Amino acid sequence: MSSIVIKLENLTKKFRNLTAVNNVNLEVHKGETVGLVGPNGAGKTTTIKLIAKLLRPTSGRILINTNHGVLQDLSEISRTITQMGFLIDIPAFYDMTAYQLLKFYAKLQNYPKDKIDNRINELLDLFKLLEWKNEKVKTFSKGMRQKLGIIQAIIHEPEIIILDEPQTGLDPKARINIRKYIRELQKQGKTIFVASHMLYEISEVCDKIALINYGSIIAFDTIDNLEIGLKTKELNCQLLDPIPLGNLGFLVDKLIEKLEPFLDQNLDPNISKIPVIYNAKNQGIKIFYDGTKNSRGQILKTLVKEFESDFTVISFTQPKTSQLERIYSQLITENNTQIKTNKRR
Numbered sequence: 298m299s300s301i302v303i304k305l306e307n308l309t310k311k312f313r314n315l316t317a318v319n320n321v322n323l324e325v326h327k328g329e330t331v332g333l334v335g336p337n338g339a340g341k342t343t344t345i346k347l348i349a350k351l352l353r354p355t356s357g358r359i360l361i362n363t364n365h366g367v368l369q370d371l372s373e374i375s376r377t378i379t380q381m382g383f384l385i386d387i388p389a390f391y392d393m394t395a396y397q398l399l400k401f402y403a404k405l406q407n408y409p410k411d412k413i414d415n416r417i418n419e420l421l422d423l424f425k426l427l428e429w430k431n432e433k434v435k436t437f438s439k440g441m442r443q444k445l446g447i448i449q450a451i452i453h454e455p456e457i458i459i460l461d462e463p464q465t466g467l468d469p470k471a472r473i474n475i476r477k478y479i480r481e482l483q484k485q486g487k488t489i490f491v492a493s494h495m496l497y498e499i500s501e502v503c504d505k506i507a508l509i510n511y512g513s514i515i516a517f518d519t520i521d522n523l524e525i526g527l528k529t530k531e532l533n534c535q536l537l538d539p540i541p542l543g544n545l546g547f548l549v550d551k552l553i554e555k556l557e558p559f560l561d562q563n564l565d566p567n568i569s570k571i572p573v574i575y576n577a578k579n580q581g582i583k584i585f586y587d588g589t590k591n592s593r594g595q596i597l598k599t600l601v602k603e604f605e606s607d608f609t610v611i612s613f614t615q616p617k618t619s620q621l622e623r624i625y626s627q628l629i630t631e632n633n634t635q636i637k638t639n640k641r642r
């Protein structure tokens with residue numbers, strides 16, 4: 298029995314002469330959370346619409362693991378596939394109350410009738426919408442509609458959850474709640490496929506990242522593995538007190554001298570001209586280093602020992618989000634250059 302639940306095989310979608318999805322191959326395993334990331338117009342929504350059967354592939358196919366552990370060609374499955382739940386675009390809602398609408402979706406997905414009311418209450422409560430249960434959806438704010446869209450996607454407890462930009466329009470607290478809820482779903486072993494621009498949200502919840510550019514998947518791996526190819530790695534180090542302006546030049550020189558063996562020797566000048574930067578605003582030192590664990594240890598040791606009389610380090614981290622941002626821009630830039638070069642040939 299395969300643990301693959303979604304398999305995209307040479308999946309291609311063309312709109313006239315525009316190839317929105319270009320020969321995509323991707324496998325998502327049971328229980329994985331995969332983030333689909335890429336610039337505007339890269340083909341994220343089109344990919345998701347193909348999986349949701351809202352669009353038909355130009356070529357290639359989509360295989361889905363239906364309950365029996367066998368991969369089945371999506372185009373050969375005629376009934377609604379209740380083990381999948383989708384949030385795509387901002388849902389178009391009607392002149393119904395939240396309750397009526399969710400009940401409608403639950404019935405559509407064949408959710409057991411006797412469980413519907415409890416399920417609706419549970420989810421409305423979770424998303425802080427319970428007091429809006431009997432209000433018309435047309436009076437809801439954008440974020441509230443987005444929440445309803447997410448509830449609609451999971452109302453029938455699907456095994457595979459596919460979300461397109463779930464965080465759009467949500468306030469910070471709601472975003473935190475969604476993240477928590479996604480973790481809850483992960484614990485239950487659900488498989489989640491989520492397209493998003495919010496790299497922070499993605500880095501927090503996803504096991505793997507699929508990077509898409511001009512319809513092609515240009516990377517698909519865990520953040521840790523993608524980081525290996527990263528040209529520059531950075532460390533952020535926060536200090537207890539600000540460095541007095543008069544000492545700054547001297548201290549930065551001393552830092553560069555003492556940390557020399559561990560610093561990035563080929564630092565891209567587009568990223569930074571010097572390997573150690575002090576930011577007075579947040580009393581932080583940014584260090585571009587060679588990325589090895591050993592160097593990280595040595596850097597921390599040096600900062601504590603050799604700079605004892607200069608400053609006190611209160612935190613020392615490798616920022617996950619900015620790593621992902623860097624992976625993102627490095628890979629997209631490289632790919633764009635490659636596309637341009639190929640065109641010229």
Ligand SMILES: Nc1ncnc2c1ncn2[C@@H]1O[C@H](COP(=O)(O)OP(=O)(O)OP(=O)(O)O)[C@@H](O)[C@H]1O
Binds near residue numbers: 315338
């Ligand atoms: N129905 C359609 N007809 C023609 N072209 C389309 C259609 N839907 C999408 N496209 C084109 O396909 C490409 C991919 O669009 P898609 O919506 O999948 O991008 P996306 O990655 O979701 O972007 P965004 O981050 O802006 O949501 C774009 O160039 C878009 O203009």
Ligand SMILES: [Mg+2]
Binds near residue numbers: 461
């Ligand atoms: Mg989109």
